[in-house]
Amino acid sequence: MKRINIYLLLILFLTISACEKGLEPEVFNSISPENFLKTEGDVKTAVTGIYYELRGGGWERYTASWGGWLTQGIGCTDEWTTNWATDEQTEFLWRPESNFLSLFYTAMLPAITKATGLIKQLESAPVDPVLRERYTAELRTIRALIAFDLYDQYGPLPIIVDPEYALNPARAQSYKPSRPEKGWYVGFLETELSEVQRVLPVSYENSADYGRMTKGTAMMVLLKLYMRERQWDKAAHTAQQIMDLKFYALQADYASIWSYSNQHNNELIFTIPSMATGGYGNNxxxxxxxxxxxxxxxxxxxxxxxxxxxxxxxxxxxxxxxxxxxxxxxxxxxxxxxxxxxxxxxxxxxxxxxxxxxxxxxxxxxxxxEYVIYRYADVLLCRAEALNEISGGPTQEAIDLVNLLRSRAGVNPIRLSDFNQSSFRDRILQERQWELCTEGSRRQDLIRHGKLISDALARGKRFATDKDTLYPIPQSAINENPNLKQNAGY
Structure with a gap:
């Protein structure tokens, strides 16, 4: 394909390339249609450039800074406060014009388009077909991961998964899509995350490839989708599939999960690797x-x-x-x-x-x-929660899964006889906070349990209303595309 989308060129200028030390910066300054995607190294560099979209310059996106995935997931909940001027978020005062709400949206929606364009371009890349299939699966997983997190925050969005719009600037410029139906969006995510599992490895033999998408990552995002949609049977099954990989395991020491001396441990399912370099580290x-x-x-x-x-x-x-x-x-x-x-x-x-x-x-x-996004303890708690909903009450397996985490934490086990379905549902929500506090899941958990707004009101957040279970579409996006309907209540 002679026309190269400008987004993909920018990816290569701002990319990181997997090499002997892992995901390290590599700058390219001589790119043309004649030498683009002609070798395995070119393909790997281009694909790794899409990974770079997850961190950008080290702010927002999937990092710990305000306006990133982490603070979007906990900033309006009971487990987060700050000495900074973030009242818009903590007090439920956000509006479509709120800058912090636009940062993740405006960075990650174009990243999906870039991934779509590269997926199409890989089809004609003259590289080993097996390798091409794996890289394509990686791109599809990154795209689905981002699309799920955007969906979780804003609802269904007009993501570009048609390469005709991703690679044709003339068509893209006049493209003003409306928001898709929820059923299509959820179905797209489910299909993508299911199909890539056939191709993705459980782990990579070369340590330099650590941080790339794996079968476990795809399963984990799919599990999160099923939990959000309250599809309990599918959630329980997917959690069991992750457990059946026999690859992930709890660390004996809780604190060691995040220790700089215990990176890449087997409790971690998906992380954003970091380096002690400006723009590539953990703040x-x-x-x-x-x-x-x-x-x-x-x-x-x-x-x-x-x-x-x-x-x-x-x-x-x-x-x-x-x-x-x-x-x-x-x-x-x-x-x-x-x-x-x-x-x-x-x-x-x-x-x-x-x-x-x-x-x-x-x-x-x-x-x-490394930034920890998903880890194995979450899988155990998801399965325990799903089993409680499927069985009309807790099962011994669900209790045992919770007790695995309580045992590591040094607290007494809980007993099946002490709970019914409702009380165990509440207990799971509390156990999730004890285990996963400040890791980005609290908003999602409270919404799933129908408690985000009631909890906020109980904490004196008097401006919280039902509309706040979704963030507003940024006003800048509405201005750019008049067919983009705002979320209800904004």
Whole structure:
């Protein structure tokens, strides 16, 4: 194909290429239709460029900064607050004009178009057909992952999955699609995420390929889709399929899941790999630490004093729960231990979410700790929840799955005889917060349980209404496409 979409050219200029050290920056400055996608290296570089779309320059997208996937998933819930001026999000005051709500939308919707265009171009790439099929499956999975997260936040969107619009600028410029029906959108995601499983590997032999899409990643996104749609039979089956891979396993030590010294562990299903390089690292620790926090390892840490977990959430943990240790109440300021529950401290709003820990090799910015998006503990909790709905009440298997996580946390097991369907449903929601706090799932969980708005109102968020279970389509997108219907209530 002689016409190369400008988006794909930009991907190659802003790409990262998998090489001997993993996903490292590689700049290309001589690209033409004659030398594009002619070798396996070209294809790998182009595909890896789509992976780059998940992190962009290190802000928003699938990172820990405000307006990214993580804060969109917890910022309006009970488990997140901040010292920064984010009242629009925490107080349910967002509008179609709210800038923070447009960041994920405006970055990730075009990423789907780019993936679609490259999928089509790979069809004629003169490379090994087996390799081409795998790369195509990777692209389809990335596209579905992004499409699901956009759907979860905004509802069905007019994603471009037709290469005629992705690769033909003239047609694309005049394309003003309306929003698709929910049934089509969900069906598209289900088909894509099911079909790619036949091709994707469970893991990659070459460690440099870590972070690429796997069979487990596709299954996990599909599981999240089924949970969101409350398709309990399919959710339970998919969770069991992930368990049957016999590849993922709980780490013995909860804190080690995020440790810089335990990267790529087998509890992790999907992560965004990081490097200690500007634009490619993890800033969660810097986003969190108070200004007088002093490192345990004498590292000159960057401290932006932002994120906190409200004390009401901290108080719900059982006293000996090891998971609460990652929500730090006490810290050293160089002269004394600061107790966050004392008056007038930098922790007056809540505890420090420190699942990502000090790394003596970095200052807390652009750290090499990978961003954890999905992990195996979530699979166990999803299956337990689905079994409760299927069986009209908890089963011993569901109880046992929850107790696997409670055992690791050092708290007493729960008993089947103590629950009916309703009380176990509530308990699962609470167990999910104890296990997954600040990992991005809370908004989705509360919506699924019908409690996002009631919980917000109970916390004094008086502007929360039923419309807020979806974010508004950014006004800029509505202005650009008059056929794009706004979500109800906005």
């Amino acid at each position: 969660f620790l810097a986003e969190t630490l108070p200004p007088d926090y002093v490192s345990h390892t004498n590292v000159p840490l960057t401290r932006w004093s932002g994120y906190r977990v409200p004390w009401a959430v901290w108080d719900r943990f059982e006293q000996n729960d090891k998971r609460r240790e990652r929500l730090v109440r006490w810290y050293w300021n160089g002269a004394q231990m600061i107790d966050g529950r004392a008056a007038n401290t930098h922790l007056k709003l809540g505890a420090l979410p420190m699942k990502y820990q000090e790394n003596p090799n970095t200052d807390g910015t652009w750290d090499a700790s």
